Each structure stands twice: as C-alpha cells, then as structure tokens.
Amino acid sequence: MPDGSISAGYGTIAGLVVLIAASVWLGLLAQRVVERGSFMKGYFLGNRGLGSWALALTATVQSGGTFMGFPSLVFTNGWVVALWIGAYMVVPISGFGIIGKRFAQLSRRTGAITVPDLFRERFGNANVGLVASLLILFFMTVMMVAQFKAGAIVMKVSIPEDIRNLIGEDQSEYGTWYRIGLAVFTVTVVGYTLIGGFLAAVWTDLFQSLIMWVGVMLLLPLTLLAVGGMAAATHQLKNEVSAKKLNADAVAKHAPTRAPAEERLKQLDAALRQYAANHEGALPPDLGQVSAELREDPISGRPLEYYGAGYQVAQAGAVRRVVVAMTPTAEAEDPTADAAEEPGDEAGWQSVLYSNGVVKSGVFSNPGDLLTAPGPHDFHPIGTAFSYFFIWVFAGLGSPAGMVRVMACRDTQTIRRSIVLLGSYNLCIYIPLIVICVCGRALLPDLAVSDEIVPSLAVQTTSHFAGGSLVAGLILSAPFGAVMATVSSYLVVIASGLVRDVYQQFLNPNATEGQLRRLSYAVMVVVGGIGIGANIHPVDFLQKIVVFSGTCGATAFVAPALMIAYWRRATAAGTIAGMLCGVGVTLTMYGIGMAKFSEFTPFRPFDIDPIIWGLAASAVAGVLVSLRTLPPDEGLISKLFDIETAKS
Amino acid sequence: MSRAAEDPLVRSARREAAVVLVIWAVALIYSVGYCWLFGYHREVSELTFVWGIPDWVMWGVFAPWVACFLVSLWFSYGFMTDAELGEEQTPPSEAAAAEARDA
Numbered sequence A: 001m002p003d004g005s006i007s008a009g010y011g012t013i014a015g016l017v018v019l020i021a022a023s024v025w026l027g028l029l030a031q032r033v034v035e036r037g038s039f040m041k042g043y044f045l046g047n048r049g050l051g052s053w054a055l056a057l058t059a060t061v062q063s064g065g066t067f068m069g070f071p072s073l074v075f076t077n078g079w080v081v082a083l084w085i086g087a088y089m090v091v092p093i094s095g096f097g098i099i100g101k102r103f104a105q106l107s108r109r110t111g112a113i114t115v116p117d118l119f120r121e122r123f124g125n126a127n128v129g130l131v132a133s134l135l136i137l138f139f140m141t142v143m144m145v146a147q148f149k150a151g152a153i154v155m156k157v158s159i160p161e162d163i164r165n166l167i168g169e170d171q172s173e174y175g176t177w178y179r180i181g182l183a184v185f186t187v188t189v190v191g192y193t194l195i196g197g198f199l200a201a202v203w204t205d206l207f208q209s210l211i212m213w214v215g216v217m218l219l220l221p222l223t224l225l226a227v228g229g230m231a232a233a234t235h236q237l238k239n240e241v242s243a244k245k246l247n248a249d250a251v252a253k254h255a256p257t258r259a260p261a262e263e264r265l266k267q268l269d270a271a272l273r274q275y276a277a278n279h280e281g282a283l284p285p286d287l288g289q290v291s292a293e294l295r296e297d298p299i300s301g302r303p304l305e306y307y308g309a310g311y312q313v314a315q316a317g318a319v320r321r322v323v324v325a326m327t328p329t330a331e332a333e334d335p336t337a338d339a340a341e342e343p344g345d346e347a348g349w350q351s352v353l354y355s356n357g358v359v360k361s362g363v364f365s366n367p368g369d370l371l372t373a374p375g376p377h378d379f380h381p382i383g384t385a386f387s388y389f390f391i392w393v394f395a396g397l398g399s400p401a402g403m404v405r406v407m408a409c410r411d412t413q414t415i416r417r418s419i420v421l422l423g424s425y426n427l428c429i430y431i432p433l434i435v436i437c438v439c440g441r442a443l444l445p446d447l448a449v450s451d452e453i454v455p456s457l458a459v460q461t462t463s464h465f466a467g468g469s470l471v472a473g474l475i476l477s478a479p480f481g482a483v484m485a486t487v488s489s490y491l492v493v494i495a496s497g498l499v500r501d502v503y504q505q506f507l508n509p510n511a512t513e514g515q516l517r518r519l520s521y522a523v524m525v526v527v528g529g530i531g532i533g534a535n536i537h538p539v540d541f542l543q544k545i546v547v548f549s550g551t552c553g554a555t556a557f558v559a560p561a562l563m564i565a566y567w568r569r570a571t572a573a574g575t576i577a578g579m580l581c582g583v584g585v586t587l588t589m590y591g592i593g594m595a596k597f598s599e600f601t602p603f604r605p606f607d608i609d610p611i612i613w614g615l616a617a618s619a620v621a622g623v624l625v626s627l628r629t630l631p632p633d634e635g636l637i638s639k640l641f642d643i644e645t646a647k648s
Numbered sequence B: 001m002s003r004a005a006e007d008p009l010v011r012s013a014r015r016e017a018a019v020v021l022v023i024w025a026v027a028l029i030y031s032v033g034y035c036w037l038f039g040y041h042r043e044v045s046e047l048t049f050v051w052g053i054p055d056w057v058m059w060g061v062f063a064p065w066v067a068c069f070l071v072s073l074w075f076s077y078g079f080m081t082d083a084e085l086g087e088e089q090t091p092p093s094e095a096a097a098a099e100a101r102d103a
Helices: A010-034 A039-048 A052-058 A064-077 A080-084 A091-097 A100-110 A115-123 A126-158 A161-167 A176-227 A230-237 A248-277 A382-397 A400-407 A412-443 A450-462 A468-507 A513-535 A542-566 A572-597 A610-628 A634-641 B008-038 B055-079 B092-102
Strands: A323-326 A350-354 A359-362
Touching (some): A010 A176, A010 A468, A064 A080, A064 A412, A064 A450, A064 A468, A080 A382, A091 A100, A091 A412, A091 B055, A100 A412, A100 B008, A115 A572, A126 A176, A126 A450, A126 A468, A126 A572, A176 A230, A176 A513, A248 A350, A382 A610, A400 A468, A400 A542, A542 A572, A542 A610, A542 B008, A572 A610
Antiparallel strands (some): A350 A359
C-alpha cells in the first residue's frame, strides 16, 4: 500500500469506545457536583474549585491541531516545524504568570463568571462585555467547528476493514465512514458537555490529557523501533523532497509535457536495478555506471541530479524509499518553465525517481529541505519564525477558554504548581511528537492525507504484535481526546457567552435558573449541529484555522487584558478600541491575503505575521483612547486595585 | 481624599508579569537567533547530528526548551509569591437584577 493507508483491528475501535464511555461517565459525575450549587456558577465555572492538575492540563491551547494539524506540518515540512512550535517552551510560564494571579483575584472581586463578565464589571460598562462576547462567539465558533474534522478522521481510521466493507466500498477521503465518525464524535462531545457543563469539560479534558501523554509515550518508542532509530530516519530524509499540493487540472495539463522525463527515469530505474543486483542491492556511487543516454533529462538536455550514492535499492512498490534521481529544476529557457502556473511556483516542474521504482512529476522542494530551515517551499521564513513566538504565547494568553479556567482556580498556589506541571507536560508531548512525525515521514513517505499521520502510525507500528490493535486504540485515543477536550471547553465558553453575556444581560435579566439551563442545552445542541453541517465538506489544513483563531483571540484580548489587570487609567472606551482595532487589523490582513493569494493565508508585510501588527494596533488604540477619555470612577478602581477594607 | 494602598497582590503580579515578559524575550531572541544563524539556508552536507537530530534543532530549540523548563521551576518555587485571592463578590449588575426579581 504505497499511500500508507492501513487497516485498524477491533481493539482499536474498542479503545475509542472505552474513551467515549469514560468521558460520558465523567460528564455524569460532574452533573452531580453542579447540581449542588447555583446553576450558573456551577455549570459555567465549576464553583472556582480547580486544582493544579486540572488547571495545568486543561487551560492550554492543545487541540485537534496538536495531534492532527501540527503532526501534519512536521510530516510535510520536516525539522523546521520544531522552530515553528518552539515558543511552547515559554507557554506554561506566560500562560499563567502574566495575568493568571490577577485575573483570579479580579474575578472574585467582581464576582465574574465569564470573561465578558469580568470585562463588564471591571468598568461597570455593559458595552465592553457585549463587544467581548461577540468577538469570543465569532472566533471561538470558527476554531471549534474546525476541530470536528479531526475527531471524524480518527473515528474513520479506527474502523476495521471488514466493518467498512459491510456498507460497500468507500474510497473517498470524506465519504460515508468520515460522516459516521463525524456524527459519533459530535453526539459524544455535545452529550457529555451538555450533561456536566464546565466541570465535565475540565474533568474529561484532564483525563484525556493524561491519555494523550500515555499515547505519545507509547508511540515514541514504537516509531523509533519501526524506523530503526532517529539517525536512520534522518539519513533517509537527507534527500527527501516535498511535493507542492497542486490541483488536478494543473497535474493533468502537465502530464503530457512530463511524459518523456518520466519514461527516461523508468529506464534509469531498470538500469540501476540491474547494477544493484550485482552489488548486493547497493546503488552506484554515481551515474557514470549506467549508459550516457540515461544520464540526461530529455526535456532540458541537462544531466539528471543523482542522490542514490550510499543507499540501497528498495523492492518495487515498497513503502519506504529514498529519492534516487531528479530532473534538473526548470529554468527560464526551459520549455516547461512557463507551464508552471501555481502562485509562487518559481521552481517549475520536475520529475523524480524513488528507490522503489516509483516515478512522479510535480513541483518539488529541494532535496534536504526537510532537515534545514526555512523548510520546503520556503515554509518558515525568518520573519514568520519571529512571529510564531508571538502567536503561540499570546494566543494562549488571549484565549478566553484559558482565561476562564484561571478565573476558576482555587488559589495562587494552584497557579504556581500549574506552571511546572504544564512545563513538564509540554516537554513530554511536543518534542516527542516532532521526533515521531519525522520518523513517520521516513516510514510512510507517501501518505495521501498528511493529517492522518498519527493515527496511521499508531495502527502501522502496532500491527505486528499480539494485542497491537488494543495499543493502537489507546494511542488513537490521544488525538480523539485532544479534539474532544477542545470542543467541550469551547462549547462551554460559547454557551456561556450567549446565555450569560447576551441573553441574561440584554434580553432577559430576570431569567429563571430553569430558563437559563434550557437555553444552555439548546445552544450546545445547535452549535453541535453547525459543527456537523460545516464539516460535511471540511476545510483543508486544520492548523491554519487554529492559527487564525488564536491570532484573532490574541489581537483582541491580550492588550485589553493587560490594561484591565494592571492599568488603573484604562477606560471602557479604550478597552473597546483595543479589542476592535486588534481584531480589525487581523481580519484586514487575512482579507488582503485571501484576495492576493486566492487561499486562506494572511498578507504578511516583511514576512511579519498579522499577530504582531494586530497586537501593536490594539495596544496603541487602547492606550490612546483611554488617555483621550474621562478617567474611570476612582471608587470602582480602588475596589479592584487596592487593599480591601472591612465593610462598615 | 487619600488613596488606599495598592493591594500587594497587584504589585507582585505586575512584577512577575514583567519578569515573564523578559524570559519570553530572551527565549525568542536566543532561539530564533540561533536557528537563523545555524539552521537557515544551510547545506545538508554541512549539518552535524546529535542523536540523529540536526544540530541547529538540538541547540536552537530543544536545549532552550529544557532551559525554559528549569527557569519555570525557579519562577514558580523561588520567585512567584502566594497571596489571598479574596472573598467572592456578587456583581453589581447581578445584584440589581436580583433586586428587580424580588420586587
């Protein structure tokens, strides 16, 4: 199976069923706790009782992206993705150390249950809360809806082949089994969140975070063993190339032009196999060992580039292989150069021969780009690398789902311990995942859907030993758990935003507890329905949505949150200006990027990401407008910033 | 009118936030700077490897990651202070709504 597609066993699906059952059970337990106190504070804030483990392992920005989008990027772009995610080294300390303590205090002094609550009560101004609510609803819905795809993919991969065959052939990427997976995922996550609210989200999140840790710790040695060690994987990737994603029309259009080059490479493959048969499988040190005619690209007339020295020939059709030879990069005088029509496609078309005899044509990166920066096709230029140290740190800081959990923590000791717990957790998750997925590129280099690398590796590396499918099920629970955890926590924030910050504040301030409860349930069901509807034809590259949503959150909330926490002179108008200017700049840059490049990517002047421009705009607008408006009421400020005095 | 003294928690939280921002800036400058100098546009033939990991990834990302974890240990147990978070209050807007309901 050259595309790396694999079939799961019954143990795999059993593992997922156990995870689902455990999550629902935790939801039921949470419901009992919620019923002990007031519905709003219990359902949306867990009665401010979060301990260190719950805070550390649930208030982070781990998501479906952690186990789908991020691994997919490592698989496609290689080691440079380590730098792309590198800012996570400071996320634990920045996520809790910058505003954690102060937000926990402010939320108690104001009695806030949600983030918009806090914004509103800090200034005694309903408009600040409304703007915060609407922004949260917008970008958290976008982020959450994108996660459903990842959950559905895990379910799809975990279905055993003979069950799949029961309903006939389903070859399409997002066919029947994907849709069944989508439905099962949605019912599960909406179900347990609806039952237990915030605490259900937190407890299942904690449980799933531990499962993720176990999954990664199992997959790391299994993958290293399968590939023959890290050094073997790196050696295999030294000349590996990444193909640009091209549309079917472009491929069909270029097929006739590339035919002579492909034919030449097939002839070269036959000659090389003959040589290898006489040399214990080793490929020749250079192409001087084969006939002169075969050493030339028939299209450009220039010599082929040869990378086979030091490698072995692979069995025809084998999954693991290395690049053996490529046609030279098309240049301006080359007849194929103007045939390349993809935006930014300066390299032109090439054809490549692999050691398993497969020949492909397309737009390829330079051999070795997977081991160096900026990576294939200029994936991570230095300006972007700089920007990602802002994105991950401030996306975590500005995430309302993270802020609300800090508000729910028990005490400051909890925050301190959480920094260390999360620091060690991230070390054990992200660095191993990079290693796993680099090895995955060596093991399954032609995997058709790169988002499936972790599930595919789980099934592939456990298929050779007894009980392997059960282990695969446990490993697969990690991405499934990550996605469920994200969706459940976002469901709570979205529902609280609509119920508490819009309905109760503006439409029905005298709503009874029963009305609020019923509306909360209805909102969750509707959001789940939107998730299903939006993912029948899902978006490509989940990670882009994660970055977009994180950027919106950061540019809308980081500067206002700092102003709220530490600046006495901040005003309601300044905070609103900060939120709107930050998110406005971000959306404008995405809009320009989409118009300019015809894909979901932002415009980046000087390679600097929108987050930096957005943060700057938000901070400047927040400060200037605050200084140009009347100072806030000193009594209210004193209540929130000064030592509490005993009430007479 | 004399102003009440600022809550010590506000002061300590502000100081801790400033230290965290400095740690973040140092990590950014070191990690991106090191990778820019030793990882960008490098020939594969020039790379060296530590346990199969390219040298620039090991010293530009993984090593500072471990260092940041050690710094966070110091920050949490040697620098950050504990403080009372205070009693839970009822938001004024909610109190007003409750009064209206009772009326």
